[in-house]
Amino acid sequence: MTDYGHQIQRLRELGPRYSGNDAHRTLIEDVASELSALGYTVERDTHSFERWDVADGGSTLTIGQKDITVSSPWPYSGETGPQGATAPLTLVTGLPKDWTAAAGKIAVIDVHNLDVPSKLLFDTWSEELPFETVANPVIGSEFAGTDLTKAREAGVVGVIAVWSGLADDAARGQYLPFTRDYQGIPALWVPESERDIVLSAAERGDTATLTLDATKTPDASMDTLWAVSAGSGPNADEAVLVVTHSDGGNAVEENGHLGLLALARDAATTPHNRTIVFVCTAGHLRIPAVTQHGQATTAWLNAHPELWSPDTEGLTAVAGLAIEHLGAKHFGINPASGHYEPDGTLEPEILYATTSELAELTRATWSGVTVGSSTPLKPGALVHLGEGEPLHDQRIPAVALVTGPLYLLAELEGDLVDIDALTRQIDSFRRLQTHLAGPAESPSFGTVSLPTKEEKALAADQVLRFVQAQHQGRVAVVINLRASPPCGSSNR
Incomplete structure (x- = not known):
């Protein structure tokens, strides 16, 4: 097994590293130890917050006398205590x-796993996008009208969200949505195989008991780590930022620290012109604990302008790299076994370049899922996915990998990572770092152009129209279900 293989196995052994839990803190210390062993002075920003956790078996649902399968608890929704909450549906x-x-x-809500046209989320530096659609439950969980604070304010006892268009095995353990503050009302996700039963029961007004036995830890904490490799050339006052995050639920989300450590190792052993700042943020899965806007990296940028901002007397960031979700295998339902498992292919890369100059550089240097070729994407007007977004917002030219398999936010065990693909991707980032930190002039990295308010509004309107059209289709299905006799569980 390669060293990368051992490190992926370490992630599997640690288990889900939700923000501030023991596994997450252990990984943070692992990264700090690795950086220290390379000779770096490791700095820390400690984030204190109230952590919310559900123990195994702490989320259940019963309708009448029938136990209903729960896919996952809704993180930071609320709690019922062990007795549960009983009320009509x-x-x-x-x-x-x-x-x-x-x-x-x-309340019972129907949430569709949206298959979104790529053009609604991404732009391109070439004539076409490398994939036509993006289907990820993150999108459905964010755009399904699932603001639970409004449900709480309306006096709703609890919420059951029913997946549609997502295989049961893919829905299991999804940590979604992960961007919300504490909602103050208990909520659960149930799989599509229970959909007909739950929707029919809701139409009849059957009584259900929802149990979400969650605990709060008011004094939880997690550390963002950062370390500086000083430049030794004439542009040492310019910085290249290398960022990732440490929290994640499986061995893909998040394994970006493997790339960050590899680049830090290169920087520690090879002189480089520009200063390189390595940032391993905490809080990507608990963004409200670290910032009110943006991503976890936003909090670090706000705390340390002297390491990147041209408005200070410190360093000025001229380029950046954001490393996330390395070596992701593609999973699907095996028609023979019926199991959710690798299908022998790799996930299409979502690889951003935020300037045309960096897109050209990336095409010349990147070897990832497809060896020797790549199609870097241009951020769309509405969103830049992942921890590269804060760099984009601050007009720091950057390349960011943020591949998004269906299982990205799921507590999925097993062999998720292709070590060869991970190695190629890390080596590609190493080549990019060598170029960005080397003698190349910073104007050659290009200038980031942010979307205008009008462009953002147009993009938002297009997404809204798409979501509404999809929702109308789901409503039609529900109405048809109401007209049908009650049915048993559909194990499709």
Whole structure:
């Protein structure tokens, strides 16, 4: 097994590294030890927050006398205690949702795993995008009108979110949505195989018991790590930022520290013109604990302008690299076994370059999922996915990898990472770092152009129209279900 293989095995052994839990803190110390062993002075920004956790078996659902499978608890939703919450069910539809009809009841909502046209999320530096659509439950969980604070304010007892268009094995353990603050109302996800039963029960107003036995830890903490490799050339006052995050639920989300450590090792052993700042952020899965806007890296940028901002007397960042989700295998349902497992292919890379100059450089240097070729994407007007977004927002030219398999936010065990692909991707980042930190003039990295308000508004309108059209289709299905006799579990 390669060294990378051992490190991936370490992630599997640690298990889910949710923000501030023991596994997460252990990984942070692993990274700090590795950086120290390379001779770096490791700095820390400590984030204190109230952590919310559910123990195994702490989330259950019963309708009448029937136990319903739970895919996952809704993180930072709320809690019921071990006794659970018992109330009639009612179906809540619409965008935005009218929660008032569910006052005193448990609301049931239908959430579709949206297959979104790539052009709604990404732009391109070439004539076409490398993939036509993007299907990830992160999108469905964010755009399904799932603001639970409004449900709480309306007096709703709890919420059951039913997946549609997502295989049960893919839905299991999804840590979604992960961007919300504490919602103050208990909520659960149930799989598509239970959909007909739950929606029919909601239409009849059956009584259910929702249990979410969660605990809060008010004095939890997690550390963002950073270390500086000083430049030795005439441009030592210019910086290249290398960022990733440490929290994640499986061996793909997040393994970016393997790339960061490899680049830090190169920088420690080879002189370089520009100063390189390595940042391993904490809080990507608990963004409200570290910042009100942006990503976890946003908090670090706000705390340390002297390491990147041209408005200070310190370093000025002229380029950046954001490393996430390395070597992701593609999973699918095996028609023979019915199991969710690797299908022998790799996930299409979501590889951003935020200037045309860096797109050209990336095409010349990158070997990733497809050896010797790449199609770098241009950030769309509405969003730049992942921890590269804060660099983009600050107009720091950057290349960012943020591949998004269906299982990205799931507690999925097993062999998720292709070590050869991971190695090629890390080696590509190493070549990019060598170029960015070397003698090349910073104007050759290009200038980041941010979208205008009008462009953002147009992009948001297009996404909204798409989501509404998809939602109308789901409503039609639900109405048809109401007209049908009650049915048993559909194990499709």
